[in-house]
Amino acid sequence: MKKPSWTLWLVTTLLMLTIAGPAAAKDLQIGALYPRSGSLALLGEESWRGAEIARLEANKKGGVGGDQVVFVNADGHDVAAARAEAERLIEQSKVGLILGSYASSRSMAATEVAARKNAVYFELGAIANSITERGYQTVYRTCATAFNFSKSQSKFIAEWLAPQLNKKPSEVKVSIAHEDSDYGTSVADSFKNAAKEFGIQVVSVEPYAANTSDLSPVIFRLKKAAPDIVIAVSYAQDAILLSRQAAELKLGIPLFGTGGGHSLKSFQEALGDKVEGVLNVDFTQYEVSSAFTPGLKEFVALYRETFKEDPKSGHSLANYMGTKALFDILAKTKGSVEADAFRKAALAMDVPEGATSTGWGVKFGENGQNQRANPFIMQWRNGKLMTVWPKAAALMDPVLPK
């Protein structure tokens, strides 16, 4: 009874270890590294779906440079795993290019591996500024950075909100409430910098742990700080909790979300009519001027067809758009991922704003960062997350939140 049980699984382990063979040689293999288990599984999976749809679509049209694209999927559920997986993708699966990765901390570790091995890393969803601040020649990012988020927010506060409140931008007081993982922290830091540029005062910063079941301390502290608006940087469950407790404890100060949990349908469902008027800045979502986002409608249709449900958030769209940009570059290099040829093709790419499915343009700077990814401001209106600013992408004008 005892002996077979362990020998059995030892043998199976060894067996399983040996059957890892490479895929057919004719395909263009790309590593796809996302957190797909653990606490970030939800949006990690959603992000992967965007890339997957772009892949299926390209393959249907005959592939990229004549080759079918195959993803070698990897689960970067924590930092150590992301690092190990990047290593495995490049060394064992022999991919010369990895895309990913939704979570900034995972991306930092994985891009580090890729850069040291001169493999191309295409970041489609992680927003920490530092990813493209290290000057690595093979790391590119199509999506907006945390600083882009903060800049959009600050600009909106200075140009639209301040006049509405009959104040100068320098008289507007802002508090920041953020969850204290890398996402919340780096966005909060970016906001402090961006606010400085526009002369907006940051009167208090309240970090908290996202897995808590009581955020009333944050509400009490915000009441004491008495700002005009609160910048909230939250994951899914804490966004709901913060808004609910703000309503319960009669905070009376509008919340301005920063992507993450504030864009999710579950946020709207959980808050009911209390969601009305909540502002948010994020990757492009689905209620947006269709003239400014060609291809978005088709993406949604493809998503429904492939996964039999509606997209959960704009993460899939951002990853889809980025993957398509990647395929455009690969088409030019005829599938080559050799670092110099790829870099030449990437830097030559020049797509104006309003010409992709997210409305973002594509123009990589020397640091590999897309200079034309500016997040839009959205507002929950009648249960939908409507794009309200800037005008070119907006479906309606913003209103002053209660």
Next chain:
Amino acid sequence: MSAKRLQLLGGVLFAAIIAVPAFVESRFILHMVTLIFFYIAMTSAWNIPVFGGKMSLGHAAFFGLGGYTGAILYVKFGVSPWIGAAAGVAVSLLGGVVMTLPLLRLRGPFFTLASIAFAEVLRMIAIDWRSLTNGSVGLNIPFKPGWANLTFQSGKPFYFLSLILAVAVVFVAYRLRHSALGFHLRASASNDEAAQALGVDTRRAHFIALLWSSGLTGLIGVFYVFFIYVVEPSTMFSLTLFSLQPALNGIIGGIGTIWGPVIGAIVMTPFGEYLRFYLGTIQQGLNYVVYGVVLILTVNFIPGGIVSLVRPKRSNRSDGSGSSSDTKEAR
């Protein structure tokens, strides 16, 4: 298996290990073996207090203290990682004293619980002390290859560094186990009061064992940070990665023994990585389900770990594993 044959086998294995980088081209295999060495070192260091029946689930605390010390000194103050390693050991020893002195009054499950709390407090402090640790965003080891910076283009230096670490820690554990201290610890594990009655200062023995354990774990932490390039709170103070995993390796291999942790790390590290590659992407979470089932089966059917199968029961079973001795402690 006789001692002689065991030695021979060990010698052959060791030669093979040394030769691996010469033949293996795949950096991935090197990476995997390096990870195994790290986990052998970690598990063996964790295992030292277990000789005396003290099972910590808070060793991530020492790991993180060491890693953070090395990284902060290097990234913020430009101090060589080699000096940083010494400093890392010093800081984790200090952490060891702070944690150990008071917690030694606790036994069994309460010691285990308090050790978890200790590591959690450090994790939250690392998140909050932004000016020192850069908070949750963490610190990145810049890429400046060279031995002076403990940063390499090739995977081979870390293969050997981690091998040396693993051998050194196992050696220390071996020496400790067969020293007077080791006997005191094992005496305390089987019956603390009796050992005290015989004049053994068991608290002192536990204290010294935990200090060895914390210092070594801190040292491993420093090297690990330079291996993985990034230091951030949820990784360095991770309950699952560096508190639970060494303990799981120990259980699977056989806790309280010398070779149990080694075997446990050799079996479980590739197993865990494998499950993640091939099950984690098929169905998210499935890898952990398999992991959990394997664990429960092990605990149920081979509580002495793999070593208990290789080395059939001997009369001297004060190893703390599955013996009736520390059952008493729990009930």
Next chain:
Amino acid sequence: MELIIQVLVSGLLIGGVYALISVGLNLIFGVVRIINFAHGEVLMLAMYAAFWLNKLFGMDPYVSALLVLPALFLFGVLLQRVIVQPIQEASANMQIFATVALSLILQNLALIFWKGDFRTVQTSYAMSTLEVMNIIISVPRLIAFLVALASILLLYGFLKHTFLGKALRAIVEDNTVARLMGIKVDRLYLLAFGLGAAFTALGGILLIPFSSVYPMVGGPFTLIAFIVVVLGGLGSMSGTFLGGLFIGVVESFGGTYVSPALKEAIYFGIFILVLLVRPQGLFGKGKGTEEIGLK
């Protein structure tokens, strides 16, 4: 002053739920003497059950308790019988690992079956509040507190005045003697585990109107429950109740006046301090704690 009272009230309300979940753990810990690291996962399952009953059949979460509690009682019995009983005689370390493995399995099965989404129940009363002398009280949190209080009192009465309850207490006091006295210890283990799971499940039911459920929701609650049990003293229901309130209040004040990010660190710190200064727990009787590892 008003703020201080408001902070106190908030802390007490959440503390009531902590107390309830901890009472469940205390029963299991005290009677079966096992550190159940999968405790939070029982809570998670109860929350999911309430969520799905609401989503699929429109059942009010409080009503769903009628189905969820018996179901999780049985689940607890099953856990004891299948997972814990075979290792009852193994070392404490082995038991810890079996339950850690169990927690890993349950969390990830939840991830497989229900995905990583954060699920929230919509009710008409989710955000309703009372206002008493300028102090705002959330209705679902108040309900949670009151039900927790009532059910702990009920358990207290059960343990004090019924034969089964007395037998359970006898096991807490001295397992061996209880066995010698002819108490069917193994069966009572089943009862204790089942009851413990049911109380924890009730905690989940009370949380779901104002808290989201997701596969990893249980982890922090497991740690909180352990801390409360140690603070309150093993086998002491009143101690656990006070311990739960204490943690809730510490969390609330620490979060408001020190930093919201450090509130967990503060009560972990207090936990370690208490273990050092008064290892039998703040409110514990100190009896029977010796043999399980506290001196």
